Amino acid sequence: MKQITIFAFVYLILFTGCSGAGVQIATLKEFSGTVEFSRGGAQSFEAAQKEQPLFTGDEIRVRADSSATILFATGSAIHLKDNAFFEVRDDSCLGRQNSGTAYYDVNKHESEIVIETPHGTTAILGTQFCQLITEDTFDLWVKEGKVKFTRNGQSRLVEANYRLHHSSDKPLAEAETMTLPEQIKIFKTGKSGFEFNRR
Numbered sequence: 001m002k003q004i005t006i007f008a009f010v011y012l013i014l015f016t017g018c019s020g021a022g023v024q025i026a027t028l029k030e031f032s033g034t035v036e037f038s039r040g041g042a043q044s045f046e047a048a049q050k051e052q053p054l055f056t057g058d059e060i061r062v063r064a065d066s067s068a069t070i071l072f073a074t075g076s077a078i079h080l081k082d083n084a085f086f087e088v089r090d091d092s093c094l095g096r097q098n099s100g101t102a103y104y105d106v107n108k109h110e111s112e113i114v115i116e117t118p119h120g121t122t123a124i125l126g127t128q129f130c131q132l133i134t135e136d137t138f139d140l141w142v143k144e145g146k147v148k149f150t151r152n153g154q155s156r157l158v159e160a161n162y163r164l165h166h167s168s169d170k171p172l173a174e175a176e177t178m179t180l181p182e183q184i185k186i187f188k189t190g191k192s193g194f195e196f197n198r199r
Contacts, residue, residue, distance in 0.1 A: 023055065030068070031048060031067060032066060033062070033067065034066045037061075039055075041058075041059055045061060048068065059088070060088075061084075062083065064083055067080060074109070075107045081102070084099065096115070101131070102131050103130045104128065104131070115131075117131065117133050118133065118135075122150075128143040138165070141182075142163070149172075156172060162177055163178045
């Protein structure tokens with residue numbers, strides 16, 4: 001009986017995996033350049049594939065001059081750009097952005113969802129915003145809706161057309177108004193503006 005139990009446990013690990021009970025959370029819809037993928041946070045990365053299913057714990061690494069779009073089952077989308085590293089999580093925590101640039105288009109939820117970063121967390125209901133993360137700094141630009149950033153118990157509510165810059169060696173600053181040139185640079189507003197492809 002002991003041998004049968006051990007065999008069954010090994011079978012479950014090998015054939016069902018360890019990614020959120022096997023429930024698909026999102027899909028890698030499209031990408032350009034060099035985009036790499038790691039299943040369940042494994043140390044090894046491989047070339048990503050279009051329409052690749054993503055599960056809790058999977059990681060996407062986007063190299064320089066590259067991009068990738070993740071579409072979640074909820075309809076929310078994330079567009080990862082240069083040097084972005086993102087770990088997929090579940091519904092209450094959309095994921096963890098460790099580095100690089102990411103554009104978020106999050107559908108409205110009844111309760112807030114969270115995105116983790118090395119510098120703090122961003123909590124949202126439904127909005128469009130961009131985050132740029134380096135080892136020492138955190139930048140947040142909000143295009144629509146509101147985003148709450150929290151670090152060490154301190155929070156800042158950033159509304160549409162505002163930005164937040166934080167350096168890890170300084171106190172958490174207040175949000176500031178985005179200038180029109182900055183909005184155009186970040187979100188490329190206008191006919192050539194940034195759009196998510198949800199097909």
